[in-house]
Amino acid sequence: xxxxxxxxxxxxxxxxxxxxxxxxxxxxxxxxxxxxxxxxxxxxxxxxxxxxxxxxxxxxxxxxxxxxxxxxxxxxxxxxxxxxxxxxxxxxxxxxxxxxxxxxxxxxxxxxxxxxxxxxxxxxxxxxxxxxxxxxxxxxxxxxxxxxxxxxxxxxxxxxxxxxxxxxxxxxxxxxxxxxxxxxxxxxxxxxxxxxxxxxxxxxxxxxxxxxxxxxxxxxxxxxxxxxxxxxxxxxxxxxxxxxxxxxxx
Numbered sequence: 572x573x574x575x576x577x578x579x580x581x582x583x584x585x586x587x588x589x590x591x592x593x594x595x596x597x598x599x600x601x602x603x604x605x606x607x608x609x610x611x612x613x614x615x616x617x618x619x620x621x622x623x624x625x626x627x628x629x630x631x632x633x634x635x636x637x638x639x640x641x642x643x644x645x646x647x648x649x650x651x652x653x654x655x656x657x658x659x660x661x662x663x664x665x666x667x668x669x670x671x672x673x674x675x676x677x678x679x680x681x682x683x684x685x686x687x688x689x690x691x692x693x694x695x696x697x698x699x700x701x702x703x704x705x706x707x708x709x710x711x712x713x714x715x716x717x718x719x720x721x722x723x724x725x726x727x728x729x730x731x732x733x734x735x736x737x738x739x740x741x742x743x744x745x746x747x748x749x750x751x752x753x754x755x756x757x758x759x760x761x762x763x764x765x766x767x768x769x770x771x772x773x774x775x776x777x778x779x780x781x782x783x784x785x786x787x788x789x790x791x792x793x794x795x796x797x798x799x800x801x802x803x804x805x806x807x808x809x810x811x812x813x814x815x816x817x818x819x820x821x
Contacts, residue, residue: 583813591623598625619690624652644671724752743773759786761819
């Protein structure tokens with residue numbers, strides 16, 4: 572492992588210990604919200620693009636019967652994921668796999684192995700952002716050349732069992748791209764938009780789809796992150812403390 576400056580942070584009201592690089596992209600609200608969507612009947616969960624493991628490990632803590640596999644391509648982050656698995660006492664039902672999920676053949680051994688995929692895919696284009704100061708941090712925020720959301724979703728579908736669920740969080744202004752990437756592979760798609768405050772434009776969208784379903788699209792109630800004074804809303808406070816969940820309408 573390179574000589575990185577590492578911090579150990581406590582999330583979910585201290586229930587989750589997370590070692591992560593001090594500089595660059597760091598775990599935050601997107602990951603906490605994505606983990607909170609994991610349905611209670613999920614048993615085999617994949618976290619694609621796991622970074623240091625926040626999403627998958629938070630889901631594992633919430634669902635004691637679930638087993639979780641973290642997929643990450645950056646070796647330093649994989650090592651931190653493994654340390655985080657051990658630090659949270661999850662070695663018996665969580666593992667970290669080093670692989671580039673978009674490389675040909677890397678997911679062959681996991682074909683149709685999962686009933687739930689959680690992912691916060693790289694989504695910010697390089698020319699529209701100031702890159703993080705570390706390679707791993709930059710990768711966590713932007714897609715590389717030739718890496719498309721459609722390819723990412725296609726790989727997610729390949730490791731899901733029939734009727735398995737994909738849940739992703741993405742930029743709200745990219746909802747058309749999200750729906751296009753899921754088309755033909757997922758149905759019964761449910762969307763919930765996240766707004767910084769009531770009355771403000773959405774900044775994120777949570778999207779859930781069922782592999783092989785022909786169900787219609789539905790848009791659920793909006794989720795509001797903050798009160799006018801900047802504090803989390805009651806629902807968001809519960810989620811960040813590990814006590815709340817996010818559901819989609821049936």
